[in-house]
Amino acid sequence: MTPGVEHAAINSEPIPATAGIGLRGPYHGEIINRRPPIAWLEAHSENYFAEDGIASSALERIRPNYPLSLHGVGLSIGSTDPLDKDHLRRLRALVHRVEPALVSEHLSWGAVGGRHLNDLLPLPYTEEALEHMVCRVQEVQDTLKRPILIENISSYLEFVDSAMPEHEFLVEVSRQSGCGLLLDINNIHVNAVNHGFDPLAYLDAIPPARVAEMHLAGHTARRFGEREILIDTHNAPVCRPVWELFRHAVARFGPRPALIEWDSDYPPLERLMSEADTARRILDEACELAA
Amino acid sequence: MNSLRDLQTTCGQAFTGESSRLLALVRDNGVAPAQRVEVYRNNHREIFRKALAASYPVIERLVGDACFTGLAREYTRANPWRSGDLQRYGQDFSSFLKVSYGETQYRYLPDVASLEWALEEVHLDPDEPALSISEFGRFDETDYGNLVFVPRRAMRLLRSRYPVFSIWRANQSGSDDRVDLDQGGESVAIARQGHDLQVHRLDRAAFRLAAELARGTRLQDAWQPVDGASERDNNETAPDLASALQTILSLGLLAGVSAAGAQSATTDRGSQVWKQPSSI
Incomplete structure (x- = not known):
């Protein structure tokens, strides 16, 4: 955090170190009406920016019944364009309204020259990019008056300019800015396949104390000749290698809030809850072993 | 580098x-x-x-x-x-x-797109309670002509030369409606009802009245019934003020009412963010 700036304590229910699911529009009605036993929910911040819109009204009814995390996808923190003050103002207003236990964004950029690509694009892992990202995370934290979490993204290319591995860059952003880490286990698997690194070595390089949350999701493979690239589509169940990687992460980091994300081709809510049950069992096993 | x-x-x-x-x-x-x-x-x-x-x-x-x-x-x-x-x-x-x-x-197609975009906007609009017919009890009947209204923010009115409501409805999940593109134009009202959106076809008289009231026109000046049958939409009956107003109120298109010259309408909204009804 920026020296001299005092961040207020988080005044909200904590996210339990068990499995939750991503709150998406198609599930609003069922979650309001049936109040299913889900340990916690995570909402995409931008979907609730319209303060009195229908989605925000739904969130207002859901919020008292579940611990909540806010996950942003559009702030473009790593962009060299100035931070979008209006976007940040609306995020701050939303945080004030719903008092989430956690607020997170991505180790990425998405806009240049005023044009938004609305994608999570990779940074080069250079000293310049590190300094830039640290400043930007601090600016966001200073505005929100609270620490945030930064999530590693899926990527489909690496820059020749990169001078350090992704995990080193990620840890340095966290260490220098004071932000926590949201480790997306699926993204680590996707990038390991796409760029040819050892995902276990990646996890082993992350200091456990920095990790505040994990994400799990499905992906899609696209073949290019003899090789394939994994695309982070969030439209499928978590695959076996990602579950195995998750076991390794839980063993290393201990129990942490873990989220099942599903963002298109939505299945019935029960399917997501079943995925969350699998994650919860892995977290519980780790607790039993540690006891 | x-x-x-x-x-x-x-x-x-x-x-x-x-x-x-x-x-x-x-x-x-x-x-x-x-x-x-x-x-x-x-x-x-x-x-x-x-x-x-x-x-x-x-x-x-x-x-x-x-x-x-x-x-x-x-x-x-x-x-x-x-x-x-x-x-x-x-x-x-x-x-x-x-x-x-x-x-x-x-x-x-552009008019159907306008209808769909209006739905998107209303989805994000702030909302307030719809005006209840019981509010009229505060006024003397002799003042009815001087009543002015405040439209709901989460509401849109559209009018097209094409049967846009029928086209929209025929393309909703589970519908097997068929649409005759030559059946004439349609007017549409979209309003938020709690956590849902309601989309309704209005007859031409109700649409005109709703559009005028939304502009802040006094009730007595807003009622310009469509006299000629040739100006009515397909199968419409002769217009009637009470019926048109009842339709507008039942669809929740209005938020407040006051007598012209009074200090404020019965809504706590200070400024108007109403968008002009679209005639598309």
Whole structure:
């Protein structure tokens, strides 16, 4: 955090170190009406920016019944364009309204020259990019008056300019800015396949104390000749290698809030809850072993 | 080494298909840089196609997947987006369709798009309670002509030369309605009802009255009934003020009422954010 700036304590229910699911529009009605036993929910911040819109009204009814995390996808923190003050103002207003236990964004950029690509694009892992990202995370934290979490993204290319591995860059952003880490286990698997690194070595390089949350999701493979690239589509169940990687992460980091994300081709809510049950069992096993 | 700014500029041009200068800056790692960049180009197209399709499902269904994909690509190219929030992406799609289809047999498409965009807007609009008919009890009947109204913010009125309501309804899930494109124009009212949106066809008299009241016109000046049967929409009966007002109130199109000259309407809203009704 920026020296001299005092961040207020988080005044909200904590996210339990068990499995939750991503709150998406198609599930609003069922979650309001049936109040299913889900340990916690995570909402995409931008979907609730319209303060009195229908989605925000739904969130207002859901919020008292579940611990909540806010996950942003559009702030473009790593962009060299100035931070979008209006976007940040609306995020701050939303945080004030719903008092989430956690607020997170991505180790990425998405806009240049005023044009938004609305994608999570990779940074080069250079000293310049590190300094830039640290400043930007601090600016966001200073505005929100609270620490945030930064999530590693899926990527489909690496820059020749990169001078350090992704995990080193990620840890340095966290260490220098004071932000926590949201480790997306699926993204680590996707990038390991796409760029040819050892995902276990990646996890082993992350200091456990920095990790505040994990994400799990499905992906899609696209073949290019003899090789394939994994695309982070969030439209499928978590695959076996990602579950195995998750076991390794839980063993290393201990129990942490873990989220099942599903963002298109939505299945019935029960399917997501079943995925969350699998994650919860892995977290519980780790607790039993540690006891 | 490239500066971060230069690299992001080059990436932006590459991912929107405007340049291939990025290729030399990308590692191979077993997959050609051109193929890696193509993943981002495809993502770019898909992100905006999906965002547009989320707002315009009826247009997507009417033109088909392949055509919609082409339209989305053209629209994205012509309308670079300027926000990290995609919720309001696609606001000019009706105008865009007018250029492509305004003079063709599919010239109703822009009006259908206007209806779908109105739904999107109302979805995000702030809401307040609808005016209840019981509020009229506060006024003497002799003052009714001087009543002025405040429209709901989460409400839109549209009028088209085409049967847009019928087209929209016929393309909702589970509908097997068929639409005669020559059946004449339709007027539509969209209003929020709790957590849902209600879409209704209005007869021409109710539409005119609603539009005038929404502009703040006094009730006695707002009622200009459609006298000639030739000006009425298909199968409409002779207009009646009480019936038209009852329709407007039952659909929840109004939020407040006051007598002209009174200090304030019975709504706590200070300023008006009403958008003019669209005659499309």
